[in-house]
Amino acid sequence: MIYNYFFNLTGSEIASAFICCILPLVYVLTYVLYAVYGERKVSAFMQDRIGPNRCGYRGLLQTVADLLKMLQKEDIVPRNADKPFWVMAPIIVFTGCFTAFACIPFSSAFVGSAFSLGILIVMAASSISAVGLLMAGWSSNNKYSLIGSLRSVAQIVSYEIPTFLVVLVMIIILGTLDLTVISEKQTAYFWNWMILGGPGLSWQKFVYIPFMVSSFIIIYISTLAEVNRTPFDIPEAEAELVAGYHTEYTGMKFGMFFLSEYGNMFAVSAIVSILFFGGYQSPFGYLGNSLNLPWLVPIEQLVWFSIKCIFFVFVQMWLRWTLPRLRVDQLMATCWKYLIPIAFVNLIIIGLITVL
Amino acid sequence: MAVKTEEMVLNMGPHHPSTHGVLRLELNIEGELIMKVTPHIGYLHRCFEKHAEAMTYPQVVPYTDRMDYLAAMGNEFGYAVAVEKLLGIEVPERVNYIRVIMAELQRIASHLVAIGTYAVDIGAFTPLLFCFRDREMILSLFEMTCGARMLYNYIWVGGVSHDLHPDFIRKTQEFIPYFRPKIKELNDLLTGNQIFIERTANVGILPAETAINYGISGPSLRGSGLKWDIRKNDPYANYNKFDFDIPVGKGLMGTLGDSWDRYYVRVLEMEESCKIIEQALASIPEGDVTSAIPKRVKPPVGQLYSRIENPRGELGYFIISNGTTSPFRVKVKGPSFVNLEVLNELCKGHLIADVIAILGSIDIVLGEVDR
Amino acid sequence: MVQYFKNIYNALATIAIGMKITLKHFFLPAVTIQYPEVKPALPERERNRLYVNIDDCIGCDQCSRACPVSCISIETVKGTADEDLGKTSNGKKKALWVTKFDIDFAKCCYCQLCVFPCPTECIYMTDVYEYSEYQRADLLYHFSNMTQDEVKTKKLNFEKAEAEKAALKAAAPKPEPVAKPAVISPSAPISKEKPAADNLTSEKKDNNGEVK
Numbered sequence: 001m002i003y004n005y006f007f008n009l010t011g012s013e014i015a016s017a018f019i020c021c022i023l024p025l026v027y028v029l030t031y032v033l034y035a036v037y038g039e040r041k042v043s044a045f046m047q048d049r050i051g052p053n054r055c056g057y058r059g060l061l062q063t064v065a066d067l068l069k070m071l072q073k074e075d076i077v078p079r080n081a082d083k084p085f086w087v088m089a090p091i092i093v094f095t096g097c098f099t100a101f102a103c104i105p106f107s108s109a110f111v112g113s114a115f116s117l118g119i120l121i122v123m124a125a126s127s128i129s130a131v132g133l134l135m136a137g138w139s140s141n142n143k144y145s146l147i148g149s150l151r152s153v154a155q156i157v158s159y160e161i162p163t164f165l166v167v168l169v170m171i172i173i174l175g176t177l178d179l180t181v182i183s184e185k186q187t188a189y190f191w192n193w194m195i196l197g198g199p200g201l202s203w204q205k206f207v208y209i210p211f212m213v214s215s216f217i218i219i220y221i222s223t224l225a226e227v228n229r230t231p232f233d234i235p236e237a238e239a240e241l242v243a244g245y246h247t248e249y250t251g252m253k254f255g256m257f258f259l260s261e262y263g264n265m266f267a268v269s270a271i272v273s274i275l276f277f278g279g280y281q282s283p284f285g286y287l288g289n290s291l292n293l294p295w296l297v298p299i300e301q302l303v304w305f306s307i308k309c310i311f312f313v314f315v316q317m318w319l320r321w322t323l324p325r326l327r328v329d330q331l332m333a334t335c336w337k338y339l340i341p342i343a344f345v346n347l348i349i350i351g352l353i354t355v356l
Numbered sequence: 357m358a359v360k361t362e363e364m365v366l367n368m369g370p371h372h373p374s375t376h377g378v379l380r381l382e383l384n385i386e387g388e389l390i391m392k393v394t395p396h397i398g399y400l401h402r403c404f405e406k407h408a409e410a411m412t413y414p415q416v417v418p419y420t421d422r423m424d425y426l427a428a429m430g431n432e433f434g435y436a437v438a439v440e441k442l443l444g445i446e447v448p449e450r451v452n453y454i455r456v457i458m459a460e461l462q463r464i465a466s467h468l469v470a471i472g473t474y475a476v477d478i479g480a481f482t483p484l485l486f487c488f489r490d491r492e493m494i495l496s497l498f499e500m501t502c503g504a505r506m507l508y509n510y511i512w513v514g515g516v517s518h519d520l521h522p523d524f525i526r527k528t529q530e531f532i533p534y535f536r537p538k539i540k541e542l543n544d545l546l547t548g549n550q551i552f553i554e555r556t557a558n559v560g561i562l563p564a565e566t567a568i569n570y571g572i573s574g575p576s577l578r579g580s581g582l583k584w585d586i587r588k589n590d591p592y593a594n595y596n597k598f599d600f601d602i603p604v605g606k607g608l609m610g611t612l613g614d615s616w617d618r619y620y621v622r623v624l625e626m627e628e629s630c631k632i633i634e635q636a637l638a639s640i641p642e643g644d645v646t647s648a649i650p651k652r653v654k655p656p657v658g659q660l661y662s663r664i665e666n667p668r669g670e671l672g673y674f675i676i677s678n679g680t681t682s683p684f685r686v687k688v689k690g691p692s693f694v695n696l697e698v699l700n701e702l703c704k705g706h707l708i709a710d711v712i713a714i715l716g717s718i719d720i721v722l723g724e725v726d727r
Numbered sequence: 728m729v730q731y732f733k734n735i736y737n738a739l740a741t742i743a744i745g746m747k748i749t750l751k752h753f754f755l756p757a758v759t760i761q762y763p764e765v766k767p768a769l770p771e772r773e774r775n776r777l778y779v780n781i782d783d784c785i786g787c788d789q790c791s792r793a794c795p796v797s798c799i800s801i802e803t804v805k806g807t808a809d810e811d812l813g814k815t816s817n818g819k820k821k822a823l824w825v826t827k828f829d830i831d832f833a834k835c836c837y838c839q840l841c842v843f844p845c846p847t848e849c850i851y852m853t854d855v856y857e858y859s860e861y862q863r864a865d866l867l868y869h870f871s872n873m874t875q876d877e878v879k880t881k882k883l884n885f886e887k888a889e890a891e892k893a894a895l896k897a898a899a900p901k902p903e904p905v906a907k908p909a910v911i912s913p914s915a916p917i918s919k920e921k922p923a924a925d926n927l928t929s930e931k932k933d934n935n936g937e938v939k
Contacts, residue, residue: 046749047485050757217739230479231551318753322545322745324552325479327709338735415795418838482749489758496770503774503852509838517839518772545748550738 005109024101024112028263035262035313036063042317073251078141081248085139090249090256092132097260099125100267105180106305107280109298118179119167122271123160126226126264130156133245136257140248149245151234151328158335159225159232165343166219169350170275173198173208183279190283195276204353211350216276218343220312223268225335227261230320234328269312273305280305363391366708370399376473376715377722381699385708393703393711395696400726408686413439413513413653416686421507423688424724426469429462429498430666432511437592438662438673439513442655450643451515452594457528457636458498458510459593459664460629464535465494466667467622474619474716475546478555483546490538493531500524514649525637532630539626547623556619557610560702560714564613570698574669574691575625576718579605579618586665598635600628615717622719625667654681661689668692668719688727692720774837775856777830779870783815783849786823790841790850798834799841802827804881807888815847826878828870833863 006016037052037060044051052059077086102125103118105111115121130153137149173194174182186193195212197205225232246257273279280301288296326334368381378399384392404423408416420435421428433455440447472487495505500521502510510517546552562572564580577584585602587595603624605617655677663672669691676685695718702714760767769775786803803823806812812821842851860866873881 042753043481045753045757047482048489048752048755048758049485050759050761053761233479318746318749319742321482322749323480323742324475324546324549324555326551327555327707329707330554411795415793415840418795418836418840482752486752492758499773500770501772503770503772503839504837507836507838509840517843521770521772541748545745548741549745550734550741 020110020112023110024104024106025098027106028098028101028266029259031266032259032262033063033067034060035265036066036258038314039262039317039320042314043321046318046321067255070251070255075251075253076248078248080141082139082141085135087253089132089136089139090253090260092135093129094132094256094260094263096125096128096132097263097267099128101263101270103179104267104270104274105183105279107298107301108180108184110302111180114178114180116176116178119171119177119182119271122179122267123164123167126267127156127160129260129264136249137245140245142248145245145247148247152228152245155228155232155234155331156226158332159222159339162218162222162335162339162343163226165340165347166215166222167271167275169211169215169343169347170194172347172351172354179274179279183274183281186278186281188281189285190278193276193278193281193283207353208350211346211353212276214342215346215350216272218339218346219272219275220315222335222339223272224316224319225331227264227268227316229265229316231323231326232331233320233325234331265313265316266309269309269316270305272312273308277308279308362386368711376720377725379720379722379725381711381715383703383708383711388707390703390706390708390711393700395699397693397696397722397725400722402727404727405686405688408683410682412681413655413683416683417512418507418509420688421509422723423690423727424666424668424671424692424721425506426721427462427466427667428507429458429511430466430664430671432508433459433593434662434664434666434671434673436511436513437664438660438675439653439655441660441662442658442675442677443513443650443653445514445648445650447515447648448643448645449594449641451645451648453636453640454516454520454645455511456593456595456598457633457640458501460632460636461494461497461528463629463667464626465491467626468494470622470667470716470719471542471546471619474719475552477712477716478552480546480549480552483542486538486542486545490535493534497524497528497531500527512649513653515645515647517646519645525640528633529637532634536627536630539623543623547620553609553616556615556713556717558614559610559706559710560615560717561611562613562618562698562702566698566701567613570701571694572669572698574666574695575621576618576669576695576698578603579621579717580613581605581607586663586670590663592662592664598632600632603628615713618717618719652681654679663689666691668721668724669695690724690727692722692724693727696720696725769854773854774839774852775854776832776852776858777835777841777850778853779828779830780849781825781828781870781872782813783817783847784825784828784870785815785819785821785847786825787846789844789846793840793844794835795838795840796834796836798831798836800827800829800831801825804878804885806881807884810884815849817847819847824873824878824881825871826873826881830868830870832858832866832868 003016003020006019007013010016010019040062041051041059052062055062055065077083100122102112103115103121133149133152133156137146137152140146170182171177174185176182176185185199187199190196192199195209195216197208197212228234246254249257282300282304286297286300288294288300363384363386366383366385368383370378370380372379380396380399382394382396383390384394402422404419407419411419417432417435420431423431436455468487468491472484475481475483475487498508498510499505501524502508502518504510562576562580564582567577567580567582572580573584573586581604583602583604586592588602603621605612605621607613607617608620609616657677657679659674659676661672661674663670665671670689671691672689674685674687674689675683678684699715699718702718703711706714786801788801788803791797791799791801802825804826806822806824812824814820837852839852842848
């Protein structure tokens with residue numbers, strides 16, 4: 001719909017396609033800017049401090065200042081680093097993170113690419129960042145960065161399994177891979193959301209609820225591990241002995257790793273909210289509908305989508321500042337011994353219920 | 357066919373966010389398992405013992421502050437007790453009460469730092485700030501009394517430098533009920549957290565026999581189940597007048613003597629210190645605190661070893677006097693120095709990530725290790 | 728098997744309790760003091776930079792001897808008999824010109840040991856803590872208010888007076904032993920012998936410049 005709007009405005013296909021591509025990028029980059037600020041403020045309030053409040057009104061320009069600082073830093077490349085991989089690694093990580101936004105519907109009027117295999121694309125795109133991490137660790141020519149990146153990749157790859165098992169559960173119930181259709185199915189009111197069993201009113205809806213809740217918890221925890229947040233942030237922890245994969249990076253390259261971490265947080269929050277909490281749907285119906293202004297509805301949907309995603313990002317930050325870190329072997333044990341068996345059991349039971 | 361593995365030497369250099377100060381740890385590892393840990397110390401050596409030979413007895417007190425800078429009152433207390441024994445003087449009762457209150461407040465402050473930094477090593481950042489916020493209240497109590505927040509020069513040979521400020525007793529009595537719920541909050545946030553328990557329980561198990569053989573003292577010893585506290589077993593000042601318990605580790609969350617036990621002993625000790633302070637404040641007598649301070653400290657020829665219970669363990673002073681106003685030799689037995697030696701024993705067979713958990717639970721301060 | 732589910736339950740429950748605490752703190756006000764705009768009120772016994780009221784200083788050197796890091800250096804010149812140095816604020820008559828009174832704040836350890844021995848309480852700790860300098864030499868504070876010329880004049884006066892005294896002593900050594908027996912002293916036999924010996928030995932000291 002947005003594409004049509006711009007097409008009517010400019011009359012050129014290329015220009016309107018270009019603008020349509022830029023819009024989510026602008027949205028996500030602005031979000032990342034304020035997510036960094038938000039993290040610092042959230043952590044400060046939880047620790048009875050104030051956080052940044054000098055740069056701009058109440059510190060709102062803090063990230064801009066940090067970005068400017070990072071841009072003017074010297075780009076140090078280790079002497080024996082593998083140059084092509086060194087340069088490509090942050091680009092691949094960044095691309096992998098942002099490609100995922102292509103298929104995420106921000107509102108009913110705007111989705112980057114209305115692809116019927118939407119959710120597969122999102123999962124695949126976020127997996128590309130694992131390759132980028134391997135490249136970063138290898139090309140640093142530093143055995144500790146290599147070990148750190150191997151651990152990080154092992155963590156990401158292991159935790160993709162429970163994520164995908166839960167996604168499979170949702171696909172079985174909903175019967176489609178298209179994210180726009182999934183959002184549309186959870187329409188009208190919050191009791192139609194998947195976390196409360198899904199649309200319609202059947203005995204299956206109520207039986208699903210406990211399994212939906214456990215699936216939600218599983219996918220939330222495993223996506224937390226995929227974005228390397230505490231309690232799973234071994235790759236980034238400076239207090240641990242082995243340096244992380246991005247130790248040798250300076251300046252803007254490091255900035256790209258950093259930005260893509262926050263972008264990833266948003267992407268996985270978006271997935272969780274689309275799958276379980278209705279995506280861009282409002283829980284109470286639309287003002288646009290009741291005031292008879294149809295053009296208001298997509299804007300409201302965008303607002304609701306943002307609220308839900310920001311809420312999940314806030315919960316991720318909340319968890320980071322509450323919990324200590326897991327050791328590497330405990331991290332792996334949580335995945336393979338706890339999350340995967342429970343996800344499998346979930347899958348089997350849901351499958352049985354759906355068939356019956 | 358077995359894979360041939362080689363021992364690798366890894367260096368956790370003097371600059372490291374987790375070694376509490378400048379400590380260099382050389383780890384011999386095979387894969388991820390630790391074979392041997394060699395601590396290299398001396399990066400913070402400031403020749404305290406040599407300085408003491410050139411200063412007069414009262415001038416040594418600011419130097420003793422700076423050894424274990426997180427528990428300065430304890431250091432001064434130990435020195436004052438030692439020199440008073442050499443001189444053979446008795447201090448007024450009020451001085452004893454004041455010294456005990458200060459030492460116990462200092463114990464709480466020191467344990468708060470130990471717990472906070474241990475939490476950061478494990479990865480939880482929030483408890484550090486909660487602990488430091490409470491420590492600020494204690495430091496402002498100290499500031500009210502003697503004017504300094506960390507290095508006090510307050511407990512002198514023969515007494516204390518200033519009498520208590522008129523508001524001190526009231527403010528301390530307000531502090532204790534403010535602080536007790538904070539201990540409970542800390543327990544909810546950190547001590548009972550399953551992830552914290554998994555990181556620290558069954559890690560760095562110190563059997564009681566080994567602890568005695570190495571000469572460990574303080575909460576590290578009590579974490580292994582031994583009930584030994586110099587305040588009860590060899591009392592000094594007037595500790596025998598107060599009613600308090602000695603917490604020991606019981607292996608509640610894992611094996612007896614693991615890191616969680618040592619950590620939990622510290623948490624419980626803070627509660628016991630609160631009890632002692634309340635009792636002391638309730639019964640503190642009036643008196644002149646500077647009446648017993650000698651004009652010139654010139655002990656007779658002799659030598660003695662005297663010890664007190666510092667928050668980190670048994671702090672001992674061995675002073676040799678040759679009859680002049682300057683000590684001939686002041687030898688300090690620093691608890692962190694002795695406790696550090698057991699690191700090798702505790703880390704065998706653990707992973708690299710556990711070294712930091714174990715080091716944090718032994719709770720060393722490099723100022724005391726190196727003096 | 729039971730342990731497995733217990734682990735899961737414990738983990739989730741303790742995480743939830745921890746999260747509740749951090750959420751509670753999220754809404755509590757911050758305890759930070761915004762420093763340059765808001766300065767904390769310091770207690771009255773605060774120990775920061777030293778201040779010396781040089782008009783009250785009698786040059787006794789007690790503070791310098793008490794300092795454990797030797798950051799105070801004092802030089803004095805004895806006033807001659809005809810000079811009037813004035814009185815300190817608590818009535819003591821001053822006898823020494825304080826020509827140099829330097830405190831090196833780069834060395835001072837703020838221990839307050841210099842404050843207690845001062846007989847006139849002219850050295851004390853203020854609550855000034857914002858006095859950083861760009862050069863370390865700027866941290867050497869000079870409290871003496873005598874100019875170089877004044878210092879020179881006082882020294883010359885003192886040396887002149889000393890020279891006059893020495894000349895007087897050298898000019899009339901004999902009358903002194905006669906005068907001495909008139910002095911009533913408790914240990915009379917000793918005093919008769921000692922004065923002559925003292926004169927001789929003091930002259931010897933002056934010539935050799937060595938202390939026995």
